[in-house]
Amino acid sequence: xxxxxxxxxxxxxxxxxxxxxxxxxxxxxxxxxxxxxxxxxxxxxxxxxxxxxxxxxxxxxxxxxxxxxxxxxxxxxxxxxxxxxxxxxxxxxxxxxxxxxxxxxxxxxxxxxxxxxxxxxxxxxxxxxxxxxxxxxxxxxxxxxxxxxxxxxxxxxxxxxxxxxxxxxxxxxxxxxxxxxxxxxxxxxxxxxxxxxxxxxxxxxxxxxxxxxxxxxxxxxxxxxxxxxxxxxxxxxxxxxxxxxxxxxxxxxxxxxxxxxxxxxxxxxxxxxxxxxxxxxxxxxxxxxxxxx
Amino acid sequence: xxxxxxxxxxxxxxxxxxxxxxxxxxxxxxxxxxxxxxxxxxxxxxxxxxxxxxxxxxxxxxxxxxxxxxxxxxxxxxxxxxxxxxxxxxxxxxxxxxxxxxxxxxxxxxxxxxxxxxxxxxxxxxxxxxxxxxxxxxxxxxxxxxxxxxxxxxxxxxxxxxxxxxxxxxxxxxxxxxxxxxxxxxxxxxxxxxxxxxxxxxxxxxxxxxxxxxxxxxxxxxxxxxxxxxxxxxxxxxxxxxxxxxxxxxxxxxx
Amino acid sequence: xxxxxxxxxxxxxxxxxxxxxxxxxxxxxxxxxxxxxxxxxxxxxxxxxxxxxxxxxxxxxxxxxxxxxxxxxxxxxxxxxxxxxxxxxxxxxxxxxxxxxxxxxxxxxxxxxxxxxxxxxxxxxxxxxxxxxxxxxxxxxxxxxxxxxxxxxxxxxxxxxxxxxxxxxxxxxxxxxxxxxxxxxxxxxxxxxxxxxxxxxxxxxxxxxxxxxxxxxxxxxxxxxxxxxxxxxxxxxxxxxxxxxxxxxxxxxxxxxxxxxxxxxxxxxxxxxxxxxxxxxxxxxxxxxxxxxxxxxxxxxxx
Ligand SMILES: Nc1ncnc2c1ncn2[C@@H]1O[C@H](COP(=O)(O)OP(=O)(O)O)[C@@H](O)[C@H]1O
Ligand SMILES: [Mg+2]
Numbered sequence: 001x002x003x004x005x006x007x008x009x010x011x012x013x014x015x016x017x018x019x020x021x022x023x024x025x026x027x028x029x030x031x032x033x034x035x036x037x038x039x040x041x042x043x044x045x046x047x048x049x050x051x052x053x054x055x056x057x058x059x060x061x062x063x064x065x066x067x068x069x070x071x072x073x074x075x076x077x078x079x080x081x082x083x084x085x086x087x088x089x090x091x092x093x094x095x096x097x098x099x100x101x102x103x104x105x106x107x108x109x110x111x112x113x114x115x116x117x118x119x120x121x122x123x124x125x126x127x128x129x130x131x132x133x134x135x136x137x138x139x140x141x142x143x144x145x146x147x148x149x150x151x152x153x154x155x156x157x158x159x160x161x162x163x164x165x166x167x168x169x170x171x172x173x174x175x176x177x178x179x180x181x182x183x184x185x186x187x188x189x190x191x192x193x194x195x196x197x198x199x200x201x202x203x204x205x206x207x208x209x210x211x212x213x214x215x216x217x218x219x220x221x222x223x224x225x226x227x228x229x230x231x232x233x234x235x236x237x238x239x240x241x242x243x244x245x246x247x248x249x250x251x252x253x254x255x256x257x258x259x260x261x262x263x264x265x266x267x268x269x270x271x272x273x274x275x276x277x278x279x280x281x282x283x284x285x286x287x288x289x290x291x292x293x
Numbered sequence: 294x295x296x297x298x299x300x301x302x303x304x305x306x307x308x309x310x311x312x313x314x315x316x317x318x319x320x321x322x323x324x325x326x327x328x329x330x331x332x333x334x335x336x337x338x339x340x341x342x343x344x345x346x347x348x349x350x351x352x353x354x355x356x357x358x359x360x361x362x363x364x365x366x367x368x369x370x371x372x373x374x375x376x377x378x379x380x381x382x383x384x385x386x387x388x389x390x391x392x393x394x395x396x397x398x399x400x401x402x403x404x405x406x407x408x409x410x411x412x413x414x415x416x417x418x419x420x421x422x423x424x425x426x427x428x429x430x431x432x433x434x435x436x437x438x439x440x441x442x443x444x445x446x447x448x449x450x451x452x453x454x455x456x457x458x459x460x461x462x463x464x465x466x467x468x469x470x471x472x473x474x475x476x477x478x479x480x481x482x483x484x485x486x487x488x489x490x491x492x493x494x495x496x497x498x499x500x501x502x503x504x505x506x507x508x509x510x511x512x513x514x515x516x517x518x519x520x521x522x523x524x525x526x527x528x529x530x531x532x533x534x535x536x537x538x539x540x541x542x543x544x545x546x547x548x
Numbered sequence: 549x550x551x552x553x554x555x556x557x558x559x560x561x562x563x564x565x566x567x568x569x570x571x572x573x574x575x576x577x578x579x580x581x582x583x584x585x586x587x588x589x590x591x592x593x594x595x596x597x598x599x600x601x602x603x604x605x606x607x608x609x610x611x612x613x614x615x616x617x618x619x620x621x622x623x624x625x626x627x628x629x630x631x632x633x634x635x636x637x638x639x640x641x642x643x644x645x646x647x648x649x650x651x652x653x654x655x656x657x658x659x660x661x662x663x664x665x666x667x668x669x670x671x672x673x674x675x676x677x678x679x680x681x682x683x684x685x686x687x688x689x690x691x692x693x694x695x696x697x698x699x700x701x702x703x704x705x706x707x708x709x710x711x712x713x714x715x716x717x718x719x720x721x722x723x724x725x726x727x728x729x730x731x732x733x734x735x736x737x738x739x740x741x742x743x744x745x746x747x748x749x750x751x752x753x754x755x756x757x758x759x760x761x762x763x764x765x766x767x768x769x770x771x772x773x774x775x776x777x778x779x780x781x782x783x784x785x786x787x788x789x790x791x792x793x794x795x796x797x798x799x800x801x802x803x804x805x806x807x808x809x810x811x812x813x814x815x816x817x818x819x820x821x822x823x824x825x826x827x828x829x830x831x832x833x834x835x836x837x838x839x840x841x842x843x844x845x846x847x848x849x850x851x
Binding site: 148162 | 347348349368369370373374378379381385386387388389390394395397398399401402409411412413415418421422461464465
Binding site for chain 3: 025029031033075078079081082084085086088089090092093094096097100101104209210211213214217221253254256257258260261264265267268271272275288291292
C-alpha cells in the first residue's frame, strides 16, 4: 500500500512539473531544457533552508520556489532578448553548470546526495496526508494554467506564440511575457521540487540530469503539448508505466538506460506518428503542431 | 494637432545586410493627410525601409524622427505605442485567435500583457474587453467581415485576410499607417474596399505609406510617389510625372 | 610568477586538445549553417561513431585501418539517415523550429541511453593501452598523440577549407545556406547538399571521437554532457553561419581552459565554458566575428 501511495505522490509531483513545463513549451512556444534544474533548485534550496534555519517546512518550500523563479528570470532574460534559439543554449549551459556545482560542493552533499532532510509531515499517516496535499496542488497547477490561458493574458501568450514579430509591432512587449511565464513555470517546478525533497527525504544530483529532461519531454509530448490535461495525463502514464518492468528485477545499471531508451523512443515515435499527442485533437493544432505558423 | 507633432522623417537612414546596402542614406519626410506610394523593383529595400521605421530591424546609421523626436533607440513595440502601425506582405495574422481577438489584442494600450498576475486574477475579462470589443467590431464591420468575428484566419480567403490585417493596423489608431503590398493577390470588391479605407484614413489626416506594384492603384490613390532602387531614393515626385520618366520606367520594368 | 616552461607546456597541451574540439565545433557550425538546424543529434552521431569503432577494434578485432574505415562509413550513413529520415521529413512537413529542437535533443539522448544499455555506464577506450610516446622538446612534453592529432586535424580542416572556398560543392553549400529556394532555381538540389554537409560533419565527428578515444576513456554520456556543449559555445562565439570562425573559437576555448588551471582548480574549469555562454549572449549576441564586421562598416560611414 505504502508503495502505491508513494508512487502516486511521485505521479502528482510529476503532474505539477509537466503542467508547468507545458505552460512555456506548449503554450509559450519556448524550449527551456533546464526545467528539471528548477525542480532541483526547489528541492535543494528547500531542504537546505529547512536544515539550516528553524522555519516551518512549508515556508521553506515557498522560499525555494521563489528562488527557482528568480533564477529562471535571470537565466532567461538575456537570451530571450536575443532569440528563442538562444534560450535552448543558455538553459542547456545553466543545467550542466548547476549540476556540476551541486556535484562538487560540500553543502549539497556533492555526488553522494543530500540526506537527513526534515519531513513536511511527521505523522503515522504521513504518506497519505502528503498524497492528499500534493494532489490538491496538482489540481491547482492545472487550474492555474487553464485560468491563465483563458484570460486576456493567455490571449496575449497565444498571439505571441503565433507570431512574435507581429505581436511586438502591434505594441505588445514580448520579452516581458516570455520572462514572466518562464519564471512562473520555474517557480511551480521549484515548488514541486520542495515537496519532493521533504517527502522522499533524500536527493541526489543525478536525478536532475539529462534523464530528467528526457522524461519531462516525454510526458508533455506524448500527452499533448499545448493542451490543458495532456501533460498531466502523460505524467501519470510515464510515472506509473515503468513500474511494470521493475517486476523484471533488472539491475539499476540496465533499468535506467532501458527506461531512457523507451522514453526517448516514445518521443521519437510521437514526433513522427502522432504529433498531436494522446489527448490532443487530430484537427492539427494541438501537440507539436501548436507552434505552426 | 499641429503638422509637426505627427510628422515622420528619416535622416540618412542606412542599413546593410552582409555588405549589401539595402537602405542607403535615405532622407524623406512623410506628410500628414498624404498618401505616399513607395515603389521600386523587387529587392529594392521597400520592406526594409518599413522595418527600419517600425523598429523591426535597427539601422546601422541615421535616424528616424517622429514628431521631431528621435525614436531610433526605441524597440518596435514602443514605436507602435507611439502610433506607428503597419501590415506585412505575408499578413502575419494570429492563427489561433478569432478575428475579434486578433483585433482586440492589437489595441496599443491593451491591458492584458501588463498584468503582473499573469491573468490569474483576471475575473472580468468580458467586462474589460467590452471597451475594445466595440471598436474592434466596428472595424470588422468597416471591412465587411463582421459575420466572421468568431472565425480563425484560416477560414477566410486570402483577400479577406488582407482586410483583417489592415483592420488590425487601424486598431492601433495611430497617426502613421504603413501598408506593405496591400493589393498583392487581391481583386474586385476587396480591391475597392481597401482603396476606400485608405482614402477614408486620408481624410482623417493620417500619414499613410503604401508599398505597391499595382501602378493603376498607385496612380489612383497616392499623392506622391517615392521611387526606390538598390536602397537609394531615385526620385520623389507626383505619380504622374514619375510614370512619365523614361529612365525610371526602364529601371522598374527591367529594360 | 609562472615559469615560461609551464606556460609553454599549457599552451601546447591546450593546442593539442583543441584538435578534436575544433572538429566538433566545425561539424556543428557547418550543419547549422547549411542544413539550418541546431543539430544536438550530433552527440548521437558521436556515440555511434565511437562505439562502432569500439566494436570493430575491441570486439571484432579488426585491423585498425579497416576498423577506422568501416566506422567512418557507419557514422556517415547514420548522419545521412538522421538528415533524410529525421530533419528531411520534418522540413517537408514544415514543422516548427521547436519540433526540430526536440527531435535533435531527444535523438541524442536516445543513442546515449542505447549505448549505456549495450555497453554499460563504465568508460571505454578504443585501444587497450593509451600510452603515447613522449618527446621532450626544449623542456616541453610533446607526445606522439599530440602531433598525430594536431597534424591530422589541420590537414582535415585545410581540405575542408579548400572544399568550401574553391569547389562547386562548397559554393553550392554556401548558396543553399544563403537562400535554399533561390539555390534550387539555379539547379542546385538542396536535399543532396544537406546530405553532403551532414556527411562531412559526420566524418569530422568520427575523427574527433577517434582522436579523443585514443587519448582518454569515454562514457556513453561524454559526447552529450561535455563535448557537445563546447561545440555549441564555439559556434555562438563565432556567430551563426561562420564555420571556420567556430573552429578558431574552439581553439580559443581550449587554450582558455588549459591556462585557466593556473587560476582555478581543475574541477571548476568547465564552469568557465558555461559562464561564457551567458557572457556571449549578454554582450555579443551576434558573436565576435560578425560584430567586428559591423564595427568596421559603422566606422567607414561615420567618417
Ligand atoms: N533579414 C535580412 N537579412 C538579410 N538580407 C535581407 C533581410 N531582409 C531583406 N534582405 C535583403 O534586402 C534586400 C531588400 O529586401 P526588401 O526590403 O524585402 O525588398 P522589397 O520589399 O523592396 O522587395 C533584398 O535583397 C533582401 O534579400
Ligand atoms: Mg517587400
